[in-house]
Amino acid sequence: MPEYTPLFVEESQRTKQFRRVIVRKTIQLLRQFPNASEDEIQRKAEQEAVQICDLCVESSFEEGSRPLIEQYFINEKEGQRRNHVGRFFLHKLEDQLKGPLFKECLFPLLADSVNSLLGEEKYDAYTGRIKTFLKEMGQQGMSYNEAMDSQPAYEIMEEIIREYLQEMKNFPKFQEQLRNQIDEALAKYQSKNPSKVVNIDKNVQLIFDKFMQSLEINS
Structure with missing residues (x-):
């Protein structure tokens, strides 16, 4: 079968x-x-494809519609996915770390803790690997979320989690520092949401233990 030549080569x-x-x-x-x-x-395939087809049609109208594509595919504008490592780190932990306290005030803290614990050199190395991986997946037509749920992504996530857990065990002082940061985050959350009762003294240790358990499960 002869290879098909795209009608619009520059959009191929x-x-x-x-x-x-x-x-x-x-x-x-x-x-x-x-x-x-x-x-x-x-019927199911058409439901899945309708958004993609709409984007394809809309993007053909004018150059100004390109952000529609950039929102859907991995190759997005610079800066939209800056914290790849933190996102990969938390993605496999989310099933264990459910509840409003985690999503509303602790996920940013836990994502930032990866850089603090592993250091700039290791963090930058993971960032480079993830960017290369995402670029390859983008060339295969995968969206960011699809790429994150692929087996190669899970292998990177598990590697980050294992290294994070090992470093935590090596540095007990960091564990105490993280507990203090959780305490501060809960206090800040309580001050911004006075109608929500947060038992900070009780929740700090419960949250820390749940976090450690999630690391063990996914390492």
């Missing part, structure tokens, strides 16, 4: 990304619903 990379995302999503649906009929798969 963008259309290739759209095509790969649609194909990938369809394959995922077939695996997720192996007993579904052809009509059911077609």
